[in-house]
Amino acid sequence: MKIRQRIRARTSPVAYVGRTLLALLALALVWYGLMLVLLAAKLSPDKVDAISRYRTAFDYFAGLQPGDVTSRVRLIAGLSGFAVFAVCCFLAWKELPRPYLARGDLSLLEDEQTTITVKPRAIERAAEAAVVEHPAVIGAAARYGEQLNVDIEVRRGRDLAQTMREAQLLVAEALSRLELPALPVSVTLAGFDRRRREIQ
Amino acid sequence: MLLLLKAIARLATFVLLIALAVLGLAAAVFSIQGDSRAVSLPRLAQHFQLPELRDVVGPYLDRLEADGPTAWVSVGAGAALIAAGLLLLAGVLMPRRERLVVLEEHDEARLAARRRPLAHVAAALAERERGVTRTKVRVRPARLGRGRLRVATYYSRGRSPEEIERRVSAAVEPLADAFRLRKRVRARQGERGKARVQ
Numbered sequence: 098m099k100i101r102q103r104i105r106a107r108t109s110p111v112a113y114v115g116r117t118l119l120a121l122l123a124l125a126l127v128w129y130g131l132m133l134v135l136l137a138a139k140l141s142p143d144k145v146d147a148i149s150r151y152r153t154a155f156d157y158f159a160g161l162q163p164g165d166v167t168s169r170v171r172l173i174a175g176l177s178g179f180a181v182f183a184v185c186c187f188l189a190w191k192e193l194p195r196p197y198l199a200r201g202d203l204s205l206l207e208d209e210q211t212t213i214t215v216k217p218r219a220i221e222r223a224a225e226a227a228v229v230e231h232p233a234v235i236g237a238a239a240r241y242g243e244q245l246n247v248d249i250e251v252r253r254g255r256d257l258a259q260t261m262r263e264a265q266l267l268v269a270e271a272l273s274r275l276e277l278p279a280l281p282v283s284v285t286l287a288g289f290d291r292r293r294r295e296i297q
Numbered sequence: 298m299l300l301l302l303k304a305i306a307r308l309a310t311f312v313l314l315i316a317l318a319v320l321g322l323a324a325a326v327f328s329i330q331g332d333s334r335a336v337s338l339p340r341l342a343q344h345f346q347l348p349e350l351r352d353v354v355g356p357y358l359d360r361l362e363a364d365g366p367t368a369w370v371s372v373g374a375g376a377a378l379i380a381a382g383l384l385l386l387a388g389v390l391m392p393r394r395e396r397l398v399v400l401e402e403h404d405e406a407r408l409a410a411r412r413r414p415l416a417h418v419a420a421a422l423a424e425r426e427r428g429v430t431r432t433k434v435r436v437r438p439a440r441l442g443r444g445r446l447r448v449a450t451y452y453s454r455g456r457s458p459e460e461i462e463r464r465v466s467a468a469v470e471p472l473a474d475a476f477r478l479r480k481r482v483r484a485r486q487g488e489r490g491k492a493r494v495q
Binding site for chain 2: 112115119120122123124125127128129134136137138139142158163166170172175176177178181183185189193243250254255257258281285287
């Protein structure tokens with residue numbers, strides 16, 4: 098039996114903030130790697146410092162003394178540190194992949210006394226039966242998830258685009274005929290029967 | 298390769314965020330006390346061994362800045378940093394190549410084709426032309442912009458390659474146009490014993 102269940106993973110749009118941070122780190126690696134190469138190649142340190150401030154930054158941090166940490170600095174460092182902690186924890190949480198099962202029953206009606214659901218295989222069979230009515234289609238395999246994906250195998254290379262549009266329309270009409278809710282229907286060319294074409 | 302870079306970039310992002318969170322928390326906690334007491338920022342710097350790091354990095358920078366021959370080890374280290382940065386950037390920014398060639402896309406509904414059957418369809422269209430004995434087709438979806446359709450076609454003796462290229466190109470054109478593929482057709486004379494009898 099063909100396994101039709103699929104596990105998908107959602108990515109939060111917030112995850113792109115974390116990627117931006119990584120991109121900034123990568124840019125810093127490239128930039129200061131280049132500065133290291135220039136220094137190692139004995140370019141003037143003053144020129145390298147003028148464009149990158151590597152020496153200025155190092156001297157500033159190397160020269161910090163315990164007395165420089167005033168109450169105001171501590172307050173800023175404490176609040177900023179806590180803000181960084183909270184934001185980075187949130188972003189790291191959003192980075193975690195969240196797998197879920199994409200295929201489930203379609204609920205048509207649900208109240209206190211009645212529940213009407215359609216099993217996903219019924220929707221898939223309806224789509225497959227509709228698509229193979231097309232003369233150019235010799236096989237179909239549908240998969241119902243957040244949308245309806247129909248993989249088709251065709252016997253004719255001519256008018257392929259038209260065949261795929263008509264296949265999509267046939268599925269939409271079948272869903273409508275069965276009074277099922279309109280679903281986004283994706284059609285994918287998954288096979289072409291070359292052998293049959295040559296025999297013909 | 299790109300898949301591996303993307304996986305590394307995702308892992309690196311997570312590790313970076315955790316590291317920043319830990320540093321932020323440490324900075325917040327160690328701001329509670331002043332001077333060099335147990336929960337102070339100077340004590341945090343000692344826990345991270347920053348004074349020792351300063352004593353290593355300072356003389357290293359001095360040596361690097363002094364006149365003399367090229368420090369090849371440092372050049373190598375710098376080049377490695379640049380390479381690591383570029384690889385991370387590629388993992389973050391480069392889009393994955395689509396596995397499907399898209400015909401149309403409206404909201405969530407999509408008409409698309411897998412590469413191999415689409416190549417078979419293009420080969421079938423090309424082989425219908427008289428004089429064509431065999432074809433090899435490669436379909437390559439694009440990362441950005443248009444994908445590519447490469448057709449290498451073999452023809453029987455007595456045909457001109459220009460004529461074969463023109464006819465095969467015309468045969469696959471509707472398919473290439475529909476799927477927004479840039480097509481390239483090349484004709485070669487078939488080798489003895491490999492060609493199909495026409």
